[in-house]
Amino acid sequence: MAKPSAAMSVGYSMECDVLVITALQKERDGALAETDGHKTEWVEATAQSGFPYHYCEFTDDAGEPLIVAVAWAGAMGGVAAADRCRSLVELLHPSCVAMTGICAGRRGDVFLGDVIVANRVFHYDHGKSVTTNTDTGARETQLFHEIETYNLESTWAMNAADFAVDVSSLGDLLADRPVSLDSQRMWLLRTLLAQEAEGGDPAESHAEQGARCPRWSEVVTSLERRDHVTLKAGVLKLSRDGRELALRDRVLNKTGAVPDPAFRVHVGPIAAGTNVIQDAEIFNQLKKIQRKVLGLEMESAAIGYVAANAGIPAIIVKAVADYADGDKDDSFHEFASRASFAFLIAFLKKHPPGSLRSTGATPRPVPAAAVSARHANKLRNAAKDWAEQYESTIEPGWATRPQNVDFYDSDKDLTALRQHFEKLNDDYLRWRGLNSAVRDVPTLPYAMIGGSGDKPQTPDGEALVRERNEVVRGIVFQLMKIHTQSSITGECESCRTKNRTVVRQKQQGGAGSQNWQAGRDIRFHGGSGERRN
Incomplete structure (x- = not known):
C-alpha cells in the first residue's frame, strides 16, 4: 500500500471533487494501494469527529486536477456509512460521492472479480413485515416491500455503459x-483423471500446477470435504463422484479444463440489505x-440517500468477491477492492463531476470566477507566491507568535484572490480570528523550554495554535490548486464594476472603505452570482 504522508490534525478543512466511502478498512487500503495516475501522494487528515x-x-x-x-x-452497515458520509460531505464539500469495495454477485451473470457499476441502488428489506398463521397452524411471515431507488445520473449511466466495454x-x-477455487478444483480433477486413466503427469508436479492450481493445499482439502478425492498414505486419488465430475467436464469441454472467464465490467442494479447474507437462493428472491x-451488499443505498439529500450525484462501483452462498472465496477481496477503485478513478478521469454541470445534470456552481486571460495568469502567479508566504507562517505546535495581519490585508493580489474564491476568503477570515485569539494564550518564556517561541501553558492553548496552523495548511492547499487550474477564462464585468465602487468608497472615506480594508466586505461572483459576507 502507498505510504500516506504525515497526518493532519483535527480541524483541517479542504474541498474535494470526489469523496469515496468504503465499508471495510481493507477496502480503503485497497483504494490507497492504487497509485497509478497520482499527481501527489496520499495525505492523511483527521476530521473533527476524530475519524x-x-x-x-x-x-x-x-489535464485538470481531480481531488479525491x-x-x-x-463499521459495516448503512447507518455507519451514512453517518460517515454525511459528516465528510459537510466538511469537504465534494462535487460527488462514491463508494467502492466488494459485493456479492449473481452467479452466472457475473464472475468473481468483475466490476459492477450500479445504475440504481435500493434497500431490498425495507417495508412492512406481516406474520400470519396458516391452516396447519404454522407461522408465515411476508415482507411487503417499500422500494426507493437512488439512480446513477443518466449522463453517467450512458457513459458507464460505453466505458465498461474497454477494460x-x-x-x-x-x-x-486470482484464479477462482472452482477453476482450480476442476483443473485438479481433470489432471488426476488423466494421470489415473492415461498415465499423465502427476498433478502435484505438473508443469501447469503453479499457474492453474496455486492454492494447492486449500483445493485438495476442499475436494476432500466434498468427497471428490481421497488422500491416503500420501497418495491423492479421485473418488467415484470426483471421477464422474471429471468425465462429465471432459465431455463438455474437450479442449481441457476451462479457465476463468475474462474480466468484465457490468452496469446494473445493486441491492442493499441490513445483514450479511449466506443464501444460495437470495438472488432468486x-x-x-x-x-x-447483479450485486448485493449493505451500504450503497445509504450513500445514495445521503447524496440525494445533499443535492450531489453519487456513483457506486463494487467488485464481486463471492456469490452470497456457502462457497466463499476470500482470495478475491483484495483484488475486488483495488479493481473497483481503479475503475472509478479511470471513469472519473474521463467523465469528471464537472461534466455533469455542463449538461445541466447538477446545479452545483463552478467555484472559479470568470476573468480575462491576463487577469487569470496574474491570479495564478499570485496564488503561488502567497502559498509560499503562508507556508512560511506555519510554526511548531508550541509556538504562539501571531502574524502581522496588516501586511496581509494591504496586499492587492491577495485581496483579488479572496474576491474570486469564496472558500479561500472564508478560511482567510478564520485564520485572522484564530491569529487574534493566539495573542491571548498564556505562555511560558522560551528560555524555560529551550527553544524559539513561547509554549502555551494549557492544552486548550496548544490546540488553538495547532488549529491556526491547520487553517494555514488549508489555505496553502487551495492556493496551489488555484495556481494549477486552467479553467479561469473569459471576461468579467463584475471585477471592473467592483473596482470602481471600491475606489469611490475610498475617495469618500466612508465605512465601505474601512470594511474593505478589514476584510469583511468581500463580494463574490461566478456560477452562483454575487453575495455579501
Whole structure:
C-alpha cells in the first residue's frame, strides 16, 4: 500500500471533487494501494469527529486536477456509512460521492472479480413485515416491500455503459486477478483423471500446477470435504463422484479444463440489505423485486440517500468477491477492492463531476470566477507566491507568535484572490480570528523550554495554535490548486464594476472603505452570482 504522508490534525478543512466511502478498512487500503495516475501522494487528515481520511490529487484526461478523498466508514452497515458520509460531505464539500469495495454477485451473470457499476441502488428489506398463521397452524411471515431507488445520473449511466466495454484502463492490475477455487478444483480433477486413466503427469508436479492450481493445499482439502478425492498414505486419488465430475467436464469441454472467464465490467442494479447474507437462493428472491439485480451488499443505498439529500450525484462501483452462498472465496477481496477503485478513478478521469454541470445534470456552481486571460495568469502567479508566504507562517505546535495581519490585508493580489474564491476568503477570515485569539494564550518564556517561541501553558492553548496552523495548511492547499487550474477564462464585468465602487468608497472615506480594508466586505461572483459576507 502507498505510504500516506504525515497526518493532519483535527480541524483541517479542504474541498474535494470526489469523496469515496468504503465499508471495510481493507477496502480503503485497497483504494490507497492504487497509485497509478497520482499527481501527489496520499495525505492523511483527521476530521473533527476524530475519524481519519486520506486525499490526493489525480489529473483527469483534460489535464485538470481531480481531488479525491477516501474514508472508511468505521463499521459495516448503512447507518455507519451514512453517518460517515454525511459528516465528510459537510466538511469537504465534494462535487460527488462514491463508494467502492466488494459485493456479492449473481452467479452466472457475473464472475468473481468483475466490476459492477450500479445504475440504481435500493434497500431490498425495507417495508412492512406481516406474520400470519396458516391452516396447519404454522407461522408465515411476508415482507411487503417499500422500494426507493437512488439512480446513477443518466449522463453517467450512458457513459458507464460505453466505458465498461474497454477494460484497458485497469492496466496491469488485471494480471493480479486470482484464479477462482472452482477453476482450480476442476483443473485438479481433470489432471488426476488423466494421470489415473492415461498415465499423465502427476498433478502435484505438473508443469501447469503453479499457474492453474496455486492454492494447492486449500483445493485438495476442499475436494476432500466434498468427497471428490481421497488422500491416503500420501497418495491423492479421485473418488467415484470426483471421477464422474471429471468425465462429465471432459465431455463438455474437450479442449481441457476451462479457465476463468475474462474480466468484465457490468452496469446494473445493486441491492442493499441490513445483514450479511449466506443464501444460495437470495438472488432468486431479489428477482421478485428487481429482475436484473447483479450485486448485493449493505451500504450503497445509504450513500445514495445521503447524496440525494445533499443535492450531489453519487456513483457506486463494487467488485464481486463471492456469490452470497456457502462457497466463499476470500482470495478475491483484495483484488475486488483495488479493481473497483481503479475503475472509478479511470471513469472519473474521463467523465469528471464537472461534466455533469455542463449538461445541466447538477446545479452545483463552478467555484472559479470568470476573468480575462491576463487577469487569470496574474491570479495564478499570485496564488503561488502567497502559498509560499503562508507556508512560511506555519510554526511548531508550541509556538504562539501571531502574524502581522496588516501586511496581509494591504496586499492587492491577495485581496483579488479572496474576491474570486469564496472558500479561500472564508478560511482567510478564520485564520485572522484564530491569529487574534493566539495573542491571548498564556505562555511560558522560551528560555524555560529551550527553544524559539513561547509554549502555551494549557492544552486548550496548544490546540488553538495547532488549529491556526491547520487553517494555514488549508489555505496553502487551495492556493496551489488555484495556481494549477486552467479553467479561469473569459471576461468579467463584475471585477471592473467592483473596482470602481471600491475606489469611490475610498475617495469618500466612508465605512465601505474601512470594511474593505478589514476584510469583511468581500463580494463574490461566478456560477452562483454575487453575495455579501
